[in-house]
Amino acid sequence: MISKVRTMLGNKDTSQLLKNFFSLAVLKLVNAVLPFVTLPYLIKVLGIQQYGAIVLALSLMAYFQAVTDYGFNLSATREIARHRANKRQLSFIYSKTIITKMYLLLSSLAVLVPIILLVPQFREDLLVYLLMCLMLIGQTLFPEWFFRGVERMGYITALNLIVKLSFTIGVFILIKAPQDYWLYPFLLGVSYIIVAFISHYIIMRKFNLKLIFVGIKRVKKTLKIGFPLFVNQFVPTLFNNTTNFLVGMILGKASAGYFGATRQVVQILTVFNSVVSGVAFPYLIRYKEKFGVFSKYYLILISAISLFLVLVHQYIFDIIGIKYNFDSEVFYILIAGFLAIVFYSVYSTNYLISRGYDKLVMRITIIASIIGFVLSFPLIYKFGLLGGATNIFISQLILGFGSYFYFKKINKEMKYENQKVCKK
Template sequence: MISKVRTMLRNKDTSQLLKNFFSLAVLKLVNAVLPFVTLPYLIKVLGIQQYGAIVLALSLMAYFQAVTDYGFNLSATREIARHRANKRQLSFIYSKTIITKMYLLLFSLAVLVPIILLVPQFKEDLLVYLLMCLMLIGQTLFPEWFFRGVERMGYITVLNLIVKLSFTIGVFILIKAPQDYWIYPFLLGISYIIVSLISHYIIISKFNLKLIFVGIKRVKKTLRIGFPLFINQFVPNLFNNTTNFLVGMILGKASAGYFGATRQVVQLLTVFNSVVSGVAFPYLIRYKEKFDIFSKYYLILIAAISVFLLVVHQYIFDIIGIKYSFDSEVFYILIAGFLAIVFYSVYSTNYLISRGYDKIVMRITIIASTIGFILSFPLIYKFGLLGGATNIFIGQLILGSGSYFYFKKINEGVKHES
């Protein structure tokens, strides 16, 4: 057994996969755990009302972040993974992706800023919403798709850790009263912008790539080709992010704060799933025969972790300061939804999309998101936070079950042909 493990570790591809996993794990866990560390402090110092204002602002930004992402974390990653040995082609993919994202950013800001200035509920916390635009700029510029594609996440992990630690320290040092809540989006935005700029310097200097001119025709073609994956990435906001958004708009900023804090706990699991899925995606594109082993052991691991979190969640709630009616019930429903979304990550992202079935995934996503969007208002209006959690679960259940259905259908067809 030990000799087999040693042989696997000596294998170049396996070794690189493990390096990518731990690099991306550190990156994602830093992004999730450090905000989680500040959560009890923010709720205590700012109060649930002001923290809820931050959650509501983040939910508004999420719509436009999905627009600027445009599915590039999958489409650009897939292109780069296929052409990683061709420097000229990599420069072209890098350039067209960045330039297209800049067009999307300008469009998003042109729509977002007037909304912030005109909607009364947003004008109450005007500075917070405007400073959140810095985060949108930084996230748009962040080239995670490139490092995923070349399977070299280690370059930015240390830099990201330094920036995020600085952000966290800044929260504890600078935020001392409820009126300091504007500092949170400012620090968050600056941290994203700094790490993004340094990441591009690494790409140009270490990978010897060039930023070349890409015309508007190529930008339009890139948008057209990536549209199915954009729909796949954006449409879930119709039930996922809209639920957060409507909780704040209908039930108030305090409810948005409690609901956001509860989802932050579940987010720890979501980040872990994102790490594994992100690392596995380019690997499974090259080694499709490894999918069965990956899916089997990963689903067992996720089930075990979820059960553990269900057992200890009340202790976590006590530490953070989460206490409201039906808090455990809301958490149980969100965990059930998370398990469904893991099926979606495994069978949609790492099976269907890796094999080019983008339109099938788009169809599943549209159906799930449309149903979730339609149900969001009546469920939240009638059942409050329980309704919000249930709405998220319904959408995620459709995503997970639909992905598994098409996986079985396509996989059985492949086996029959062979």
């Protein structure tokens, strides 16, 4: 057994996969855990009303973040994974992706800023919303898709840890009263921007890439090619983010704060799933035959972790200060939805998309998102936070079940075709 483990660790691809996992794990966990560490402090110092204003502002930004991401964490990652040995091609992919994202960022800000200035409910917390734009800028410029594609995420992990620690320390040192809540988006936005610029410096120095001119025709072509994956990434905001948004708009900022804090607990699991899926995606593009082993053991692991969190969630709620009617029931529903989204990550992202079935995944995502979008208002209006959690669960269940259904169908068709070939 020990010799097998040593042999496996000695394999270059396996060793790199483990390095990538731990590097991306640290990166993602820092992004999730440190804000989670500040959560009890923020709720206590700011109050649930002011914290709810931050959650509502983050919900608004999420729509535009989905636009500027444009599915590049999948499409650009896939391109880079296929051409990572070609420096010239890498420079081209890097340049067209960054320039396209800049066009999307400018277009998003042109729409976002007038919305902030015109909607009365946003004007109540005007400075918070405007400072959230810094976060949008930083997230747009952050080239996570590149590091995923070359399977070398370790370069940015230490820097990201330093910046996020600085952000967390800044929260504890600078935020002392409810009126200081504007400092949260400011510190968050600055941290994202610092990470983004340092990451591009690393790409140019360590990978010897250059930012080359890419014309508007190439930008349009990039947008056209990536459109199915953009739809696949954007339309989930129609149920996922709209639920958060409507909770704040219909039920008030306090409800948005409680709902956001509850989802923050589930976010720990979501980050872990994102880490595993992000590391596995480029690996499974190259080694498709490994999918069966990956899916089996990962689903067992994630189920065990979810069960543990269900058992201890009340202790976590007490520490954070989460206490409202049906808080545990809302949490259980969100955990069930998370398990469904794990199926979506495994069977859509790491099977269907890795094999080029982008449009099929897009159809599954559109159906689930439209249903969630239509149900969001009546469920939240009628059942409050329970309705919001239920709406997310229904949509995530459709995503997970639809992905698994098409995985089985395609897998069955492939086996049938292989049998026909063998008989000939």
